[in-house]
Amino acid sequence: MIDKLCKKIKKLQAPIVVGLDPMLDYIPPHLIEKSFNEYGETLLGASEAVWQYNKQIVDAIYDLIPAVKPQIAMYEQLGIEGLKVYKRTVDYCKEKDLTVIGDVKRGDIGSTSAAYATAHLGRITVGSKEYSLFDEDFATVNPYLGSDGIKPFIDVCKKEGKGLFILVKTSNPSSGEFQDQEIDGKPLYELVGEKVAQWGEEHMGENYSYIGAVVGATYPQMGKVLRNIMPKSFILVPGYGAQGGKGADLVHYFNKDGLGAIVNSSRGIIAAYKQDKYVKFGAENFADASREAVKDMIKDIDNALKTAL
Amino acid sequence: MIDKLCKKIKKLQAPIVVGLDPMLDYIPPHLIEKSFNEYGETLLGASEAVWQYNKQIVDAIYDLIPAVKPQIAMYEQLGIEGLKVYKRTVDYCKEKDLTVIGDVKRGDIGSTSAAYATAHLGRITVGSKEYSLFDEDFATVNPYLGSDGIKPFIDVCKKEGKGLFILVKTSNPSSGEFQDQEIDGKPLYELVGEKVAQWGEEHMGENYSYIGAVVGATYPQMGKVLRNIMPKSFILVPGYGAQGGKGADLVHYFNKDGLGAIVNSSRGIIAAYKQDKYVKFGAENFADASREAVKDMIKDIDNALKTAL
Numbered sequence: 001m002i003d004k005l006c007k008k009i010k011k012l013q014a015p016i017v018v019g020l021d022p023m024l025d026y027i028p029p030h031l032i033e034k035s036f037n038e039y040g041e042t043l044l045g046a047s048e049a050v051w052q053y054n055k056q057i058v059d060a061i062y063d064l065i066p067a068v069k070p071q072i073a074m075y076e077q078l079g080i081e082g083l084k085v086y087k088r089t090v091d092y093c094k095e096k097d098l099t100v101i102g103d104v105k106r107g108d109i110g111s112t113s114a115a116y117a118t119a120h121l122g123r124i125t126v127g128s129k130e131y132s133l134f135d136e137d138f139a140t141v142n143p144y145l146g147s148d149g150i151k152p153f154i155d156v157c158k159k160e161g162k163g164l165f166i167l168v169k170t171s172n173p174s175s176g177e178f179q180d181q182e183i184d185g186k187p188l189y190e191l192v193g194e195k196v197a198q199w200g201e202e203h204m205g206e207n208y209s210y211i212g213a214v215v216g217a218t219y220p221q222m223g224k225v226l227r228n229i230m231p232k233s234f235i236l237v238p239g240y241g242a243q244g245g246k247g248a249d250l251v252h253y254f255n256k257d258g259l260g261a262i263v264n265s266s267r268g269i270i271a272a273y274k275q276d277k278y279v280k281f282g283a284e285n286f287a288d289a290s291r292e293a294v295k296d297m298i299k300d301i302d303n304a305l306k307t308a309l
Numbered sequence: 310m311i312d313k314l315c316k317k318i319k320k321l322q323a324p325i326v327v328g329l330d331p332m333l334d335y336i337p338p339h340l341i342e343k344s345f346n347e348y349g350e351t352l353l354g355a356s357e358a359v360w361q362y363n364k365q366i367v368d369a370i371y372d373l374i375p376a377v378k379p380q381i382a383m384y385e386q387l388g389i390e391g392l393k394v395y396k397r398t399v400d401y402c403k404e405k406d407l408t409v410i411g412d413v414k415r416g417d418i419g420s421t422s423a424a425y426a427t428a429h430l431g432r433i434t435v436g437s438k439e440y441s442l443f444d445e446d447f448a449t450v451n452p453y454l455g456s457d458g459i460k461p462f463i464d465v466c467k468k469e470g471k472g473l474f475i476l477v478k479t480s481n482p483s484s485g486e487f488q489d490q491e492i493d494g495k496p497l498y499e500l501v502g503e504k505v506a507q508w509g510e511e512h513m514g515e516n517y518s519y520i521g522a523v524v525g526a527t528y529p530q531m532g533k534v535l536r537n538i539m540p541k542s543f544i545l546v547p548g549y550g551a552q553g554g555k556g557a558d559l560v561h562y563f564n565k566d567g568l569g570a571i572v573n574s575s576r577g578i579i580a581a582y583k584q585d586k587y588v589k590f591g592a593e594n595f596a597d598a599s600r601e602a603v604k605d606m607i608k609d610i611d612n613a614l615k616t617a618l
Contacts, residue, residue, distance in 0.1 A: 023420060024435075032436075041436030073417055073424035077433055079442040080393055087389065107451060108382055108414055109481040111332060115382035124386055126333075127341075127350030133388040142416060144453040145479050146486035170454050172418040177455035177504070178497065183490040188497070192487065 002205035008066035019266025021071035022050045026271040028283040047081035060287035067099040102136030109148045117156035138163045163210035171216025171239030193229040217245025224252035235261040241268030247304035311514035317375035328575025330380035331359045335580040337592040356390040369596035376408040411445030418457045426465035447472045472519035480525025480548030502538040526554025533561035544570040550577030556613035
């Protein structure tokens, strides 16, 4: 899976991933109205609008990008109907040959972490049968509980040829409250990064490990340090665009081979039609606006990498 | 909700919570067989067996205990059908007047944390209607992302009169990898504990805060320190029984009023019929074994508290 991701990034010259984080107020009014007419002002109605929104965006951009990152919280907040649409989105994106990173940020210990790993990356045995569940290709995982929380995920990843992105340094303003605290002169995120590099050795692809890291675009100096600490780990980089990160800030998240990082944009792509820059498309053509925004993002990062590497 | 929990703990003299973490291999064969006959060896069949198992246990113990803590991972690993049973379990326990702590260990930032908070503790607006989703009374939350991750949960808790238990020091062997690291001579878990105490001031009940902490039974010395750091925070204590914690180890998690902590046992109660001590009940009467195990746990903790306080 990590090798497939590397190949696709190279082929498309697009180290990017689009976050499918459908907040209800991103969805154009005509989709909401149509869905409410059909299913009522219900959780089903809202979830169907999310599905139509996702599907049209994916249809418009799937040939330009290697991967998507659905944020499960946006579906979980619509309960069971929302989670059905999460699963439908994962399946549809895989049909379109997109790598799916489930942004689930799960994390627990022992058999509970194993259950989460089964839910998102593995299969469960029921009597004499076996079933896969949400079945993403990668999942994001929280490291606060230490190795006991991560190892059960790695075991499932090894069995299934899947991977992880472990939170190291997150993109939000308060991420430093705990992550930047110094331990023997070294911030916690470096310690977590060292662990990610160690864990990564257990499950290597051709050039990169299946066990990657999350490092926010908003902390480029820390990204540079972490790139060196985890040379074989792919870095998933949130915080581009809406959160303030620019292509030029991100060059140090990459290795000299032009790989090693994949930059996420969510709102900046899926709600592009709301930005001044793309408002000309109109809400009806929101998916075309998303396509244009994807092209611009690829160009921005490509230019930055060409200048730097 | 925290005041209700305090009252019920006092009334029942039972500062305990039963973890509804139904691993498939805990479920007695007769329940599995019946469910497979009816629904096949399917995710629905497995989920229905989980539901019957939960229901019979809850029916047998609800009058003895103030609270339950369903572990969502065990349901999530059965996909959509499993999550329906999670919701059914939450609703059923609330009907039985039990406080429900959703052990979901969610954690993200900003609007994403808000979405998780909505999913588990809040309500979502769909057109002109409002819906509650999983609707637990409390949720467990991971602090690694700092205040940006916690505040959106607290906002929803304030609005809904609900609460949180934030991971501080977890019960697993490797929890020290990051949580015990010293920052200016103080371990990270103390720093997180101080933050929990601060966050807790924002949402106080009568004597205790709605914002509590998770501190494992397996680290009693740290529990004692954390009790002092967070005098107004309820401590949810996992790790009793199967993980090795005993009543006598836990007295320092409590305040002098006999409150301030709630001790969880999962496997030790719900799979009691598998222990030598309760094997006489037989698998058919697994729920009676659970009731006996609850009584023994209450006695163990009550004796320890009487001796110590």
